[in-house]
Amino acid sequence: MPTPEPPGLAIGHRLSALLAPFAAFGPDLVVAVEDDAGNLIAGTPSDRPVVASAPFGDATAPLGRVVVKGTDAAGLQVATEVLAVALGTLAEAAGVDARAVEERTRIEAELALGRRLQRSFVPLVAPEVSGWALASHYEAAREVGGDFFDAFAPRDRRRELAIVMADVTGKGIAAALLMAFARPLIHAAIDHARRPAVALERTNRILVEERRAALFITALCCYVDTRSGSLVVANAGHEPPLIIRDGTMSLDEVAVGGPLLGAFPSIALDEARVTLAPGDTLVLYTDGVTDARAADGTRFGDDRFRDVLRDAASAGASARELVDTVVRSVRDFTAGEPAADDLTIVVARRLPPRPRVRRFGARSASPR
Amino acid sequence: MALDIAIEQAGGDRAVIALTGELDASNFTTLIEAGRKLHADGTRRIVLDLTGLSFLASSGLVALHSLIRILRGEAPPDPEEGWGAIHSLEFDVSGGGVQNEVVLVAPQAAVDRVLERTGLKRLFRVHEDRSAALADA
Numbered sequence: 001m002p003t004p005e006p007p008g009l010a011i012g013h014r015l016s017a018l019l020a021p022f023a024a025f026g027p028d029l030v031v032a033v034e035d036d037a038g039n040l041i042a043g044t045p046s047d048r049p050v051v052a053s054a055p056f057g058d059a060t061a062p063l064g065r066v067v068v069k070g071t072d073a074a075g076l077q078v079a080t081e082v083l084a085v086a087l088g089t090l091a092e093a094a095g096v097d098a099r100a101v102e103e104r105t106r107i108e109a110e111l112a113l114g115r116r117l118q119r120s121f122v123p124l125v126a127p128e129v130s131g132w133a134l135a136s137h138y139e140a141a142r143e144v145g146g147d148f149f150d151a152f153a154p155r156d157r158r159r160e161l162a163i164v165m166a167d168v169t170g171k172g173i174a175a176a177l178l179m180a181f182a183r184p185l186i187h188a189a190i191d192h193a194r195r196p197a198v199a200l201e202r203t204n205r206i207l208v209e210e211r212r213a214a215l216f217i218t219a220l221c222c223y224v225d226t227r228s229g230s231l232v233v234a235n236a237g238h239e240p241p242l243i244i245r246d247g248t249m250s251l252d253e254v255a256v257g258g259p260l261l262g263a264f265p266s267i268a269l270d271e272a273r274v275t276l277a278p279g280d281t282l283v284l285y286t287d288g289v290t291d292a293r294a295a296d297g298t299r300f301g302d303d304r305f306r307d308v309l310r311d312a313a314s315a316g317a318s319a320r321e322l323v324d325t326v327v328r329s330v331r332d333f334t335a336g337e338p339a340a341d342d343l344t345i346v347v348a349r350r351l352p353p354r355p356r357v358r359r360f361g362a363r364s365a366s367p368r
Numbered sequence: 369m370a371l372d373i374a375i376e377q378a379g380g381d382r383a384v385i386a387l388t389g390e391l392d393a394s395n396f397t398t399l400i401e402a403g404r405k406l407h408a409d410g411t412r413r414i415v416l417d418l419t420g421l422s423f424l425a426s427s428g429l430v431a432l433h434s435l436i437r438i439l440r441g442e443a444p445p446d447p448e449e450g451w452g453a454i455h456s457l458e459f460d461v462s463g464g465g466v467q468n469e470v471v472l473v474a475p476q477a478a479v480d481r482v483l484e485r486t487g488l489k490r491l492f493r494v495h496e497d498r499s500a501a502l503a504d505a
Contacts, residue, residue, distance in 0.1 A: 170393070
């Protein structure tokens, strides 16, 4: 007859099983349960410093603390979110009195999941496109909006670059889920449509047929011919893209519009065709930029946004610097007010051709 | 910026909701909630007076659309319901034409731009003033 395990050990095993999925994060983000003295009860042992922790268990009978350890300095927010998720998982599944799990924890965990879900869908690295400089910034509001963007070469059209910018109306987990549903849908539609209007119209039809559209999506879809600089734009209810013309530094709005996605069974979208000359810059953004609000209630607004773009471009800002300048200006403007909406901006500049260097002789720095 | 929601009964199954301030992601659910209460109390048509509304964020569009659905007796999902919302995302998409449940009054230029840009304006009959809207609602 097997010796019965001490009760503490049994709990430890159960908790360890529950924490097992977190092992996937690797040694830089370790989740464990410790007792008050810091002894490991469950999870992975780690010498890394504690980034976030919270008491776990019934208020009258605490089981210990859930700790998140790691070294990733930039990962504090992630660690906090992982902690909230771990707390939710443990408290629910470990059979702790459900009342001990505060409603707030559940909501926080869902928000955390929403943010992680969303971040996981936003490309962190802009693709390398020869002759083009791409830069982007995405920032989630505390209560998660549903912004997303995408930039990729459509299947079998390697010369082309598709850029998508979209905003799920509303906020919270529902917006994040719709975003997660819509993003690959739009990608697939683009792969199979030669025209951006058709891609968005098909996406709309599927959203409506699948009845996922309790919320709406404003979406902008640009097909860029990366060699000629010609651009075809379809716009389903989104803020119009802007083009900063090199030289004059004038700002052109690509004025084409149409109904947003998910509200009407069938939509017909117009397309605008424009050409980016070398040095011209395409700017896509969501209303999180222009609607950003200062403590006194004033909005960042279209005019200020355009002034910032013009000034930065006139000062010779690169695509990356342009994005950073806008983000910094919005931050300075809101001065710590919590963001009500996600903020996303994508900048694509057609680079001027490199001056040709005529090489005499055989002195080449790079190997062939 | 706060959103002020003023509600008046307008006879029969009609009510007037006057919005003052800004309708955005931070408060659009309060409008949905007001619509729910009105529907529970028997309201079936709403005159939405936008005279005092200076700003409409895209989230506010969800509230406008939700009002229509609520008045039709459909239950839009609560955007703050969390995972539960996945199971309640079903609803009938509007037929694409003008509906009769919500009539708009005097949107300011900034608000009108958002309605135009997103194509949602086609859902609504829009009137210059409240009395014209009431005659139509």
